[in-house]
Amino acid sequence: MINNKSHNILFKSMSLFGTTQVLRMICKVVAVKCASVFLGPVGIGIIGLIENTLGLITQGSSFGMSVIGTKAIAQHKEDASKTAQIAKLQLIWMMAAGILAALISIVFAEKLSMLTFGDYSYTKYFRLLSLYFIFHAIVNAATVIMQGLNEIKKLINYQLMSLGFITLSTISCYYFLGIEGIVPSFLLSSFISLVVHLSFLRKLGLTNVKLSKAQISDYGKKLISSGILLALNGVFGLVCFYILRQYLLYTSDDKAILGYYETANIYLLSYFGVIFTSLAADFFPRLSSKMAVSEDVNELVNAQIQLGLLVATPLVLIMYCMAPYIIILLSSEAFLPVQDILLFGLLSIICKTINYPMGYMVLGKGDTRHYFIQNIVSDSLILGFTYFLFKEFQLIGIGMAVFLQYMFFSFYIYYFVKKKYGFVLDKASKTIIVISVLFTSSVVICQFTENAVSKVLQYIVAAMGIIYCLYRLIKVTNVLHWIKKSKGE
Template structure:
């Protein structure tokens, strides 16, 4: 068992490192691109781009039917089995029709949205923006197959290549065409993105068996039902987010509060959340493939919790120590009130590291209805607690709401896992949880009480050394550095 556990730890850290690098490349390219593009588009052009991206993202989320999650799970279950080719072909057909649904929905909405954003309507523009849903869907299918078959290096490399090519192309198009390039850039992102994925997935042998929607309907009914629940979750999540932002704007009588909330969410989800995004690429397909082995699944979940806490704890305390400097550097001093939200909100990241792997189990075993209910609960808690938190405690209350949301959600999902799936925490996991929670609470108290920053730096050092020590025990960092050095 020890060998299995060690291998699991190594695999988790390896995948996190690979996809953490990918996400970092995307963020850096995004920052560079937006700074350069802003020169060519101006404030109004950036606004038009943002509005159009929001519309496309909403339609893609609603019409996507959880395509990536479904493909990853189904491929993980049948990979290297007799029915793998048939399942692959079925999912490919399903991905095509998901894209067509997005295309049709956009064409229906296009006259309103395109006219309002660009003050004119072009059928050609509407067609380009609509057809990109088809290419995006097919690209998602191919990337999901790589993830489901755990070909993570190829998947990561394809994403880096895609990000670099598309960033360079977008800058060139904006330079020559200005605002008019917005539509062409969005189309190129999906069109070229698809062919990049196709190039990296040439070994995927698809049977040329196109199924009409009538023939496909009975076969994909389970996917359709599951996908519909995912889409409802997405719609409800968007609505809850809008309700919170609208409430903040109306109550505070200022759009600035919404800006503070957005930045706080970005720091915790887009930046600190990189750890979770990176880990999920490996964790979800691997967990899906062993759900029938409860003991192995329990060990994998425990290992995932341990590694997640070891990675996020130093980051959390670092932000507690240098949060104001980070906000001034990456935003401006006018965004310093954001740290009031982060004071308690950052603690929610530690709680998420404990509960996040548990939530994946319901997806892995295919219990979509229960997953649907737990996500609705989380969204409901998010709205209720955010409104109450801001009403009573202002910006600090928004951070308290985030922490309480994850805490209550964590209690619920842990209860489900204990009672329905015989899950339990290993002793090593409990030790890691207790240590992490104690240090996170200490950092929160020190930050709130205005203690000298040296105390937080000391706490950061303790957390970092603790993480390095335990990661070294699991993967031998010395040997890893020797391997890396030998390659250069």
């Protein structure tokens, strides 16, 4: 049985960081809405292709430095001198990784353009985007340091400072330049983030920290040796998604299909990703600290699963009931076919909420080899399922593939952490999992029967699920008492 303290700690951290993520999501909603109107499904597809290519280069040159750095700082944060040294070393090597990525973008610009778009029209853009990698690396280094130190409030403040300006610059690029404004929007966004986060790095006083060449070299070797499998993980995953995007683009006669796929990913990965980002911001450093001293982490991981499901399930149910209106509001009527992907795709959010905390146990233990294997399994599943199911069911098949990937992976990761680390789902976690699956599955079944009775039944089931989850959430987190206390009542 988990005491309320574990839930309260996680809930407060999630609420704090979640506020920023919600604001970030709102800004992204506005940007995506404008992109949908100004660029259309084809423009959204181009954005996805560029993002995928940028991510591929970044992952291939970063060697998992973000994860390794966050863990290292979190484990030594009580020692100010040691923390300052690690922070500076992290900054040096992440900047080096950014420069490497920039060189790759410049040298292979022609090949990147041909591989991504089938011609050389984006060669000059990939050369321009070399600056993006350097800006992005410095911002990531600042973020890693703040997360490792558990300076969540500072991280929130710096992110909030960036949000408004990034949104305005992105919309301006789309409005005035159309599709030609996509690359400038990437550059402006990364530059704005750089300017804001540099102020944090200056306050750290890292220029006063003295490091020997041996220290720099040794830390770099440690980062690369520890993170090489994480880097390969990221590269393999992005290669899979790259192949998947190219497959969708050239298999279907409808060139808008890629736009629908990218929009569905925005909902599943960006909007719902707020939950996972908010949970992980405090959870991973806390988990790493516990695993470093061999503490029992069962309670923390179970609390994370329960809290995640109680937050995610109501949002999934709302999305099922309101999908047409939400899609039109956030995009346009041209994107209504996205509903077909979300039909099964939304179920994957429930599965991901279950396996996400368990996956972090492997990282927290520093077992990069098994983390590598797990991600290879997961990425291979999505590629294989999409290949077969898209042919048979088109857009619905894409959603089915995502759901099946996360469902099978949930069983796989639970078996692994149970055998390797002795993790066991407690009674409360099992109950919430069963309830969440029943409510969401029932709503999906109702959607297959297009009549008035099933529509009403769908709303009733969704309402019951939302009420149940909110009731349990209030009960386990004692949120009402927390709100009153924060108001000084």
